[in-house]
Amino acid sequence: MPKRLASSLSYEVLEHVFSFIQSDKDRNVVSAVCKSWYEIERWCRRKIFVGNCYAVSPKMVIRRFPQVRSIELKGKPHFADFNLVPDGWGGYVLPWITEMAGAYPWLDEIRLKRMVVTDESLELIAKSFKDFKVLVLASCEGFSTDGLAAIAASCKNLRELDLRESEVDDTSVHWLSHFPETYTSMVSLNISCLGSGEVSFSALERLVSRCPNLRSLKLNRAVPLDKTANILRLAPRLVEFSACTYSAELRSDVFSNLAGAFSNCKELRSLSGFWDVVPDYLPAIYSVCSRLTSLNLSYATILSPDLIKLVSHCPSLQRLLVLDYIEDSGLEALASNCKDLQELRVFPSDPFDAEPNASLTEQGLVAVSLGCPKLQSVLYFCRRMSNAALVTIAQSHPNLNRFRLCIIEPNTADYLTGEPLDVGFGAIVEHCKDLIRLSLSGLLTDCVFEYIGKYAKKLEMLSVAFAGDSDLGLHHVLSGCESLRKLEIRDCPFGDKALLTNAAKLETMQSLWMSSCSVSFEACKLLSQKMPRLNVEVIDERGPPDSRPENCTVDKLYIYRSVAGPRFDMPPFVWTKDEDLGLRL
Amino acid sequence: LIATFPNIYISTTVQYIDLSINQSAINLQSIMVFEKDLNLDATELRLGLPGSSEESLRISNKRALPDMNDDSGVAVAKKCDQETAPPTKAQVVGWPPIRSYRKNSLQTKKTEAETGGMYVKVSMDGAPYLRKIDLKVYKGYPELFKALEDMFKFKVGKYSEREGYNGSEFVPTYEDKDGDWMLVGDVPWEMFINACKRLRIVRGSEARGLGCVV
Numbered sequence: 001m002p003k004r005l006a007s008s009l010s011y012e013v014l015e016h017v018f019s020f021i022q023s024d025k026d027r028n029v030v031s032a033v034c035k036s037w038y039e040i041e042r043w044c045r046r047k048i049f050v051g052n053c054y055a056v057s058p059k060m061v062i063r064r065f066p067q068v069r070s071i072e073l074k075g076k077p078h079f080a081d082f083n084l085v086p087d088g089w090g091g092y093v094l095p096w097i098t099e100m101a102g103a104y105p106w107l108d109e110i111r112l113k114r115m116v117v118t119d120e121s122l123e124l125i126a127k128s129f130k131d132f133k134v135l136v137l138a139s140c141e142g143f144s145t146d147g148l149a150a151i152a153a154s155c156k157n158l159r160e161l162d163l164r165e166s167e168v169d170d171t172s173v174h175w176l177s178h179f180p181e182t183y184t185s186m187v188s189l190n191i192s193c194l195g196s197g198e199v200s201f202s203a204l205e206r207l208v209s210r211c212p213n214l215r216s217l218k219l220n221r222a223v224p225l226d227k228t229a230n231i232l233r234l235a236p237r238l239v240e241f242s243a244c245t246y247s248a249e250l251r252s253d254v255f256s257n258l259a260g261a262f263s264n265c266k267e268l269r270s271l272s273g274f275w276d277v278v279p280d281y282l283p284a285i286y287s288v289c290s291r292l293t294s295l296n297l298s299y300a301t302i303l304s305p306d307l308i309k310l311v312s313h314c315p316s317l318q319r320l321l322v323l324d325y326i327e328d329s330g331l332e333a334l335a336s337n338c339k340d341l342q343e344l345r346v347f348p349s350d351p352f353d354a355e356p357n358a359s360l361t362e363q364g365l366v367a368v369s370l371g372c373p374k375l376q377s378v379l380y381f382c383r384r385m386s387n388a389a390l391v392t393i394a395q396s397h398p399n400l401n402r403f404r405l406c407i408i409e410p411n412t413a414d415y416l417t418g419e420p421l422d423v424g425f426g427a428i429v430e431h432c433k434d435l436i437r438l439s440l441s442g443l444l445t446d447c448v449f450e451y452i453g454k455y456a457k458k459l460e461m462l463s464v465a466f467a468g469d470s471d472l473g474l475h476h477v478l479s480g481c482e483s484l485r486k487l488e489i490r491d492c493p494f495g496d497k498a499l500l501t502n503a504a505k506l507e508t509m510q511s512l513w514m515s516s517c518s519v520s521f522e523a524c525k526l527l528s529q530k531m532p533r534l535n536v537e538v539i540d541e542r543g544p545p546d547s548r549p550e551n552c553t554v555d556k557l558y559i560y561r562s563v564a565g566p567r568f569d570m571p572p573f574v575w576t577k578d579e580d581l582g583l584r585l
Numbered sequence: 586l587i588a589t590f591p592n593i594y595i596s597t598t599v600q601y602i603d604l605s606i607n608q609s610a611i612n613l614q615s616i617m618v619f620e621k622d623l624n625l626d627a628t629e630l631r632l633g634l635p636g637s638s639e640e641s642l643r644i645s646n647k648r649a650l651p652d653m654n655d656d657s658g659v660a661v662a663k664k665c666d667q668e669t670a671p672p673t674k675a676q677v678v679g680w681p682p683i684r685s686y687r688k689n690s691l692q693t694k695k696t697e698a699e700t701g702g703m704y705v706k707v708s709m710d711g712a713p714y715l716r717k718i719d720l721k722v723y724k725g726y727p728e729l730f731k732a733l734e735d736m737f738k739f740k741v742g743k744y745s746e747r748e749g750y751n752g753s754e755f756v757p758t759y760e761d762k763d764g765d766w767m768l769v770g771d772v773p774w775e776m777f778i779n780a781c782k783r784l785r786i787v788r789g790s791e792a793r794g795l796g797c798v799v
Contacts, residue, residue, distance in 0.1 A: 081682070081684045081685070082678075082680070082683070082684070084678065165686045298687070299690055347687065349691070350691075351691075355706075355715045357717060359712065381681065406681055408681050410677075410680065465680065491677075
């Protein structure tokens with residue numbers, strides 16, 4: 001009988017089968033098959049990813065998944081990276097840690113991005129999770145070296161401590177010395193964001209020398225060259241390393257010591273850092289270049305000729321981050337040398353100057369596009385672009401999955417024809433059928449959004465600035481992009497109509513950010529009422545939005561779906577339709 | 586509806602650029618303000634022929650370029666007129682989209698580098714970019730020329746007091762404190778680095794006018 005067949009697979013068998021299913025999407029599908037599969041799956045799910053910490057409450061997560069070992073949380077919206085989210089908006093991790101401390105004694109991995117982490121949270125982590133192994137704080141803030149000291153002192157089995165791009169307050173505590181002498185388990189340490197006062201070299205050297213499994217080490221700017229060589233010699237099995245400050249003059253003893261240290265590191269595949277590097281020292285790394293797959297030179301102010309020399313030593317390069325000093329000529333060299341290149345990011349060295357200080361144009365990107373067949377991910381800052389170049393890129397790279405172009409001056413037209421760049425970006429979405437992330441820039445009309453709505457069916461994240469003519473633009477995107485999860489918009493003439501017409505779409509997305517657009521507070525209230533499972537947050541530091549004339553537009557709008565209802569930690573400048581004001585702190 | 590939203594909270598108003606109330610023009614207005622402050626026309630670099638704007642410079646007893654009418658397309662020369670009132674860039678919050686982490690890193694380098702140096706911008710006709718150099722770093726004209734040659738991939742001609750530069754299409758010129766464009770090399774080095782506000786490597790026909798003055 002069919003019914004008996006369904007339940008004849010025992011719990012143990014199913015659990016074993018499910019253990020091979022790692023991706024969240026697949027797990028979610030599995031849990032929707034039937035009630036018994038839902039039950040089995042929820043008991044054996046070990047890893048949780050929460051893309052928006054306010055979309056669900058910790059209690060709800062714990063209730064459904066009682067035996068989680070690893071959690072990843074993201075807090076503030078992406079535009080917080082560019083100072084568009086005022087301080088104090090939210091993203092506090094303490095409530096999560098507090099709940100999980102009781103419910104998940106075996107939690108061993110916490111990964112956070114854009115969240116506010118306090119020393120209290122870190123101390124709670126140190127105290128509550130006996131087998132804690134992995135702590136990643138990406139672009140976080142709110143904690144100091146005191147909190148790090150607590151982690152160092154208590155987490156005997158810590159394998160990974162990664163503070164990438166976080167802001168850490170220096171309380172002059174030598175927190176590294178808090179790792180006991182018996183502690184030997186470090187595998188990955190990233191402290192590149194720390195200031196010069198926050199790391200003691202001797203403690204660092206002692207730590208490195210007693211951790212034989214150390215494979216990734218990213219130090220901060222303040223470690224001088226001779227120390228760098230010492231540390232490398234202590235950890236010859238490093239796979240990833242972030243190099244440090246280079247002294248001004250070439251000293252041959254320091255150079256040969258460094259070159260020797262690098263040549264010992266046979267497993268080194270990824271290099272970054274290079275702050276203040278002097279080109280004369282670059283040959284010290286030539287011995288490892290042929291094996292390098294990832295190179296981050298985006299803090300190095302070395303010029304094109306030296307960059308070309310370096311890059312020509314790295315034929316296995318898959319990932320390159322660099323400043324626009326590389327220039328078109330450098331990118332051409334890259335295109336001819338690095339056929340395995342998958343990801344390219346070019347950042348501007350002088351973004352606030354009206355004139356370019358390096359000869360980098362769209363030609364460089366075209367060269368890489370034509371020369372590197374495996375190119376999938378692009379982030380490119382430049383000052384001019386043409387539809388022709390974009391079409392060339394699109395046609396030569398149908399396998400692009402991330403394309404983020406930032407033409408520094410808003411509303412810059414095609415420099416050859418004076419036209420908007422609609423056709424160029426249209427070609428990108430038409431040809432690159434697997435595109436999941438797109439950032440637009442330059443002069444763009446509603447047309448580009450029509451193309452995006454029509455072709456970008458797999459697009460998950462779209463960033464738009466200074467583009468479009470009317471609500472129609474927003475409407476095309478919301479009605480056409482089936483896979484859209486995150487949409488962030490600034491300074492575009494999009495307003496109430498498109499938003500209200502596509503209200504239902506917003507529940508299928510993770511979040512929508514709109515700042516300096518044309519949405520009225522009335523529309524926000526209406527949307528809020530129509531869609532109870534959306535949190536509609538109006539972020540406005542000018543005062544209560546309804547104290548202004550009715551047609552006044554809101555400053556910033558952040559809409560996200562949530563099963564947790566309105567949040568309890570909203571600051572005074574976040575306005576919602578909240579009727580029960582007793583909940584507001 | 587408004588009645589259900591009591592205004593008990595008085596939030597601290599942070600200094601804010603108040604965009605216009607007219608919601609349909611909101612984007613246009615902010616862009617217009619932005620564009621005006623940026624003085625886009627002046628800074629727009631083109632590789633094709635420029636528009637009809639022209640500059641004429643005063644002639645002094647030192648060798649100056651009679652006419653800075655720029656035919657080669659780099660509109661940088663237009664700045665001559667506007668140097669007295671440097672365009673104030675209305676810095677748009679969060680644009681270009683660069684993380685604070687990276688911005689701070691760039692800025693510390695800038696301030697470290699620019700204290701104590703004599704930085705001037707260098708442009709070359711036909712090159713779509715500028716460089717900044719620190720004049721203090723060079724001991725005299727030969728070093729300066731070598732650096733410029735490396736930077737812009739050209740050769741400076743042979744200098745003579747009577748004829749200016751011979752043997753090269755490219756001529757190094759500078760703008761002095763009076764706003765005049767002068768030939769590099771006429772005055773002693775110390776005097777030059779104190780007077781020089783910016784450098785321009787002129788090409789072709791403009792250079793022919795040199796030596797005829799006075």
